[in-house]
Amino acid sequence: MAGTQIATQHLHLTLSRPLSARLPRVTHTPETKQGKIMTATASDDPKTLVSTDWLAAHIKDPDLRIFDASWYLPDMGRDAAAEYAAGHIQGARFFDIDEISDQRSELPHMAPPVEKFMSRMRAIGVGDGHQVVIYDGMGLFSAARVWWLFRLMGKTDVAVLDGGLPKWLADGYETTANPPTIRDRHMTVIPQRDIVRDVTEVARAAKLGDHEIIDARAPARFRGDAEEPREGLRSGHIPGSKNVFYQDLLNEDGTMKPRNTLRTIFNDAGVDLQKPTITTCGSGVTAAVLSLALERIGKTDHSLYDGSWSEWGMYADLPIATGAA
Numbered sequence: 001m002a003g004t005q006i007a008t009q010h011l012h013l014t015l016s017r018p019l020s021a022r023l024p025r026v027t028h029t030p031e032t033k034q035g036k037i038m039t040a041t042a043s044d045d046p047k048t049l050v051s052t053d054w055l056a057a058h059i060k061d062p063d064l065r066i067f068d069a070s071w072y073l074p075d076m077g078r079d080a081a082a083e084y085a086a087g088h089i090q091g092a093r094f095f096d097i098d099e100i101s102d103q104r105s106e107l108p109h110m111a112p113p114v115e116k117f118m119s120r121m122r123a124i125g126v127g128d129g130h131q132v133v134i135y136d137g138m139g140l141f142s143a144a145r146v147w148w149l150f151r152l153m154g155k156t157d158v159a160v161l162d163g164g165l166p167k168w169l170a171d172g173y174e175t176t177a178n179p180p181t182i183r184d185r186h187m188t189v190i191p192q193r194d195i196v197r198d199v200t201e202v203a204r205a206a207k208l209g210d211h212e213i214i215d216a217r218a219p220a221r222f223r224g225d226a227e228e229p230r231e232g233l234r235s236g237h238i239p240g241s242k243n244v245f246y247q248d249l250l251n252e253d254g255t256m257k258p259r260n261t262l263r264t265i266f267n268d269a270g271v272d273l274q275k276p277t278i279t280t281c282g283s284g285v286t287a288a289v290l291s292l293a294l295e296r297i298g299k300t301d302h303s304l305y306d307g308s309w310s311e312w313g314m315y316a317d318l319p320i321a322t323g324a325a
Contacts (some may be wrong), residue, residue: 043082046159048159049256049296052171053171054206055168056173059091061131064131065126065130065131066089066091067094067132067143068094068136068137069135069136069145071097073229079311080325087175087176088165089175089178090176092135100116102116106308107310108284109285111152114153115293118187121187123182124182125180125181125182127188132150132157133159134147134150134160136164137165139254140164141286141289143161144288144291145285146162147160148195148288148291148304152195153192154295155189172279196303197305198306198307199318202238202278205278206238210273210275211277212242212276212278213242213268213280214243215243216244216280217237221235222237222245223323224320224322224323228309230310232314233313235320238280239281239319242325246281249293262296266297273299278304280308280309282310284308291304
């Protein structure tokens, strides 16, 4: 990971039994809240993706922690922190992707050092034994990045809210401007180095062809037909990479498409799912949407190129390709 070195130290603290271990992956008994019948679906999985009904049914569970991980590109004209302050899901903390990062790096929001991640999580009362659910204000966009960050730190009881805040509101659930109650909680971090790749590792994989490199950017950017939104970057893609635009994995309401459809999309893009995969994008955000989709279809040998095109496109000595894959 460019600009970031994850410590290998294991910080062993007493672990309580994770909430997801006490919850069935499918809840068959409906509950009623504010006049709405809520049932979890077969797609609910507390380690990848949960529905709004699942979250509403478990929102008062004592070991549940919710994050608003909204993040927007500058040209979107939105302020994630201000939107959170105006209204968020009950109990949600705000996860600042730009601040909880390795700010020693010149690259945008690179994964933070272990110690920084631990201290930030402890300060907002998130730690061992918690089931984490993450959402964002786009539907399914930046929340997947924070899901991946938790997994990078060895935490697997983490899910993205399918459809995010827009789906929560569309389903008739409420938000609040009240801040959450914070109670200190220890966190054990065991970094998972195998799910992140740096520029040297990606360059090697591109040369040898022993991995599938999957780019989540829009097709025009992948082909090199559109300029990059970040100044000073070349246009094109990593040689040998395949293009799966992250939005193609989502329904119109921002929820993720069914598993069989996801598999078909990867296959149609020419991705050999028998090979280990590396996901990439503009700055490591929407690449995590691909990572989440791969995990959903049962593919676990995937990693994410943290520097992504913000790094690769910056260096003239790295090869680029243009046109379709």
